[in-house]
Amino acid sequence: MNIAAAANETLAHNSNVLVYSAMAVYTLAFLAYMAEWVFGSRSKVGRTAAALTSEVRTPAAAATRVERKGGTAVLERPEVVTKAAPGSRDVPDGPGAAGGTEKGDLYGRIAVSLTVLAWALHVGGVVTRALSVERAPWGNMYEFSTTFAAVAVTAYLVLLVLKKKVRWLGLPLITTVLLDLGLAVSVLYTASDQLVPALHSYWLWIHVSCAIISGAVLYLGAVSTLLFLFRDRYEAKRADPAGKQPGAFATSVMERLPSAASLDKFAYRINATVFPLWTFTIIAGAIWAEAAWGRYWGWDPKEVWSFITWVAYACYLHARATAGWKGRKAAWLGLIAFACYLFNYYGVNIFVTGLHSYAGV
Secondary structure, three states, X not given: OHXXXXXXXXXXXXXXXXXXHHHHHHHXXXXXXXXXXXXXXXXXHHHHHHHHOOOOOOHHHOOOEEEEEOXXXXXXXXXXXXXXXXXXXXXXXXXXXXXXXXXXXXXXXXXXXXXXXXXHHHHHHHHHHHHHHOOOOOOOHHHHHHHHHHHHHHHHHHXXXXXXXXXXXXXXXHXXXXXXXXXXXXXXXXXXXXXXXXXXXXXXXXXXXXXXHHHHHHHHHHHHHHHHHXXXXXXXXXXXXXXXXXXXXXXXXXXXXXXXXXXXXXXXXXXXXXXXXXXXXXXXXXXXXXXXXXXXXXXXXXXXXXXXXXXXXXXXXXXXXXXXXXXXXXXHHHHHHHHHHHHHHHHHHXXXXXXXXXXXX
């Protein structure tokens, strides 16, 4: 028994070391992402910003050219930019966080490499924590937080592997991961221990893992939504030459991001993709509740706020699919929905007493 306890304590200690090591490498990745934004060229950014002040071209102004090839007339029309909807602006995506230069891109590649190394250490810490008690590594808020951050980074790296141009997510993501892990190791830390009997179920692997994956992916959607609000406001100012124009700093940052339309589309697709998984999370929790407490639904605070979060995202998706609610109105709904998710985790767990309070911090 003593040997087993010593082995568990050793694995738990190794888990802590790996998590702290991951935080150190994440810090280096954060600095590299900052260097990507700071040292990338701003000349291309300035040219893109200047292009935004020009009038939107319309199909009526487009010229045509007829070219004969082998006796066949070929009608060529130049590519034109049109407004997709009243009040919308069709703006090309920015050159990216690197500013379209080799130097900035080099720092970006270094940042991604450091992110991969930190992620490997991070996942190692989560797995070692699980091995120390031979159970799922999300039985309390500390374990949930560390796993949540690892899954968020995993989702980001998967998007990069799929050749998606999402390196603009790197800086806000790593910043948030460092804050999350810092809070986890300082305030939420809980010693490695076994669970209460109610949690000894295979549903712990299913229900909580789905909740973590859903939240981590919804976080990426929330970041994109928040950046959309800033970028959309920036584009509106640029489109109004008579109004107050954005400053040099705002131009340097905003012009490297994707266009507001691209950010809005990315957020919608992310949220729409993971919404069914969040729905399954609630259903799985109800099934587990019936097995553990003899009822599917009891209006426990955690159950209530999980349902509120589901309703909020359902409203967002419905509003986003309705023409009159695209853009900023739907974006605010999306942020409110993610705020519900955060309160469901931090607020309910820390400030509200319920059947889920046994997990502790």
